Amino acid sequence: MGAQKQGAPKGAQKQGAPKDAQKQGAHNPGQRRGGEPLTDLPPISEDQFQDMMNVCKPVSVSAPADGGVAVAVSGGADSMALCLLAFAWAKTQNRPFMALTVDHGIRPAAKTEARQVQQWLIERGIPHQTLTVIDAAPSSNLQAWARDARYTLMENWCAAHQVSVLLLAHHLEDQAETLLLRLGRGSGVDGLSAMATQVAPRFEAGPWRVRPLLDVPKGRLTKTLQHAAQDWIEDPTNQDTKYARNRLRRMSQSLADIGLTPQRLAKTAKTLRRTKEALDDAARHLRDQALRIDDAGYCQMTVSAYRKASEEVQLRLLGRLLSALGGQAFSPRVERLESLLRAILGDGLGGGRTLSGCRIVPVGGQGDVVLICRESRSVADIIELEVGKPTNWDRRYRLRVSAGDQVGHLTVGRLGADGWIAIRKIAPNLLKQVPRMAGINLPAVRQDDELVAVPGLGFAAEGTEITVYIEFIAFRRL
Incomplete structure (x- = not known):
């Protein structure tokens, strides 16, 4: 050899x-x-x-x-x-x-x-x-x-x-x-x-x-x-x-x-990248005009404002929005995006749709506002947390916990309906700004199975020495 x-x-x-x-x-x-x-x-x-x-x-x-x-x-x-x-x-x-x-x-x-x-x-x-x-x-x-x-x-x-x-x-x-x-x-x-x-x-x-x-x-x-x-x-x-x-x-x-040749193909890819960057600029403008994205992991779309952009820009932004809020690596296939876009712009959502780990539902009876949030059945499982160690959860959030010397078994998972009800009894004002459909899928930190923190709602259990730092990392993709 x-x-x-x-x-x-x-x-x-x-x-x-x-x-x-x-x-x-x-x-x-x-x-x-x-x-x-x-x-x-x-x-x-x-x-x-x-x-x-x-x-x-x-x-x-x-x-x-x-x-x-x-x-x-x-x-x-x-x-x-x-x-x-x-x-x-x-x-x-x-x-x-x-x-x-x-x-x-x-x-x-x-x-x-x-x-x-x-x-x-x-x-x-x-x-x-x-x-x-x-x-x-x-x-x-x-x-x-x-x-x-x-x-x-x-x-x-x-x-x-x-x-x-x-x-x-x-x-x-x-x-x-x-x-x-x-x-x-x-x-x-x-x-x-x-x-x-x-x-x-x-x-x-x-x-x-x-x-x-x-x-x-x-x-x-x-x-x-x-x-x-x-x-x-x-x-x-x-x-x-x-x-x-x-x-x-x-x-x-x-x-x-x-x-x-590799040189010619790479040059073509560069040309297409310039096209992509121009479309990205248009998508960011549409995002600022038609979307309200909340750190709690959901978005509200104003349909009348969204309608003003070209179809290509509408599809581009919708795909990125779904992949980010749904914790997916890639956007949905274009034919599925086209079908969903037609439903949104044509008042065809009915009671709502699901795509790419998200729920898409009209808000109220007028149909000009659409809520896009995480689909409950697609949320990540409960995982363990270590004090001081950054942890990604559901491909949407990054958490880091600090705590005193006496700390039990820490986990993070979705808040769930039971957790939502528990917070409503303790601090109902925290729930007023977040739709329930989105809130129940927020990351919730539990110590020995007891709810101690929901940073997306600003909730911390009374007397807890646990502090949770959180970043909605999916937002960076938008």
């Missing part, structure tokens, strides 16, 4: 790997995906990476120029190259740095690979930490679950360590592949537009996600590692043709032969 470093997991490549490495199931660093030679692609210099960071760094008080920087490092060529470049850049900026590897607990080799990454980075003086997913993997939608778990772990770590920027290694070919995959699914402008170079934090004190390599071909990242004499790990799942992305990569040369 001359292509492997002694002690490295299977698939880890050294600079100058032999030509027969592909026969052993490894990536040959002398070829680009699709068979095009890499000899014309130079490595990325530190000065060039400095320019990339200058272009894409966030300009925000939530991403201070002296804040910490973290890099997501799987051990693959893309993330290893980014890690080396970013570490050198962070030193010139006098910024704290950490490389983060996530073990999802899915593949048996993951722990070994994480240890190998740590060994490589320690040899270069690069700080590294492995984060482990505790929750069991689902039987379906595994990739989406892994992505969400990975980002949640890394973002929570960043928030706890005053890290304001999380760097991700998506590159030019990733842009092109994503465009083609989403085109095959019938995606609209949002799905087809390019990945953003920077994404705002998902919660207070969370990191910006920054992608400085989106214009860089993968071959330059491989060359950067070869130039630095740095090995990397080849993920065996990248060869598994049950994944559509891998099947697409095998077609890359055929696509390039008819003009669908």
Whole structure:
């Protein structure tokens, strides 16, 4: 196995790997995906990476120029190259740095690979930490679950360590592949537009996600590692043709032969992103004119004001509203959105509808106001809380509890009808501003099964030493 470093997991490549490495199931660093030679692609210099960071760094008080920087490092060529470049850049900026590897607990080799990454980075003086997913993997939608778990772990770590920027290694070919995959699914402008170079934090004190390599071909990242004499790990799942992305990569040369090169596809995605941003501006204007969104996790829509926008903008905002209030990762399919929009604008809601984990019901008898809130049967289960540890619940709220030394078993779950009745007996004034349909699905903190706090209502049980800090994180998506 001359292509492997002694002690490295299977698939880890050294600079100058032999030509027969592909026969052993490894990536040959002398070829680009699709068979095009890499000899014309130079490595990325530190000065060039400095320019990339200058272009894409966030300009925000939530991403201070002296804040910490973290890099997501799987051990693959893309993330290893980014890690080396970013570490050198962070030193010139006098910024704290950490490389983060996530073990999802899915593949048996993951722990070994994480240890190998740590060994490589320690040899270069690069700080590294492995984060482990505790929750069991689902039987379906595994990739989406892994992505969400990975980002949640890394973002929570960043928030706890005053890290304001999380760097991700998506590159030019990733842009092109994503465009083609989403085109095959019938995606609209949002799905087809390019990945953003920077994404705002998902919660207070969370990191910006920054992608400085989106214009860089993968071959330059491989060359950067070869130039630095740095090995990397080849993920065996990248060869598994049950994944559509891998099947697409095998077609890359055929696509390039008819003009669908990664560069051209990525340029198209960028053009579509400009269109998306213009539509987003229009949707935000409509939001301000026609919606009243409450931190208690519901929205009231003024139909007459909503009607004034174009259909595309109406659908865009409605989809985002439903995904945010319903705790969903994506908007509903367009045909379902169109059906719901027709019902809202045409007084066809009747007694109400459900979609994407939300209830949509007319308020009063006039029909010009529509209430959109969480659907009870879709709310997340009760989960445990740890004092001082931030916890996301129902993909809508982020909570942190502080308490004295004597604290019982803490949980968070929906308030429910019984909890609503209990508060009505104690503090009925707290319920006047929140519709019951929305209020019963607010997060309620219980100690030893006794209701102690409902921060969305401003309720705290008399004599409790528990303080709950809460953020309606779904609002950031609107």
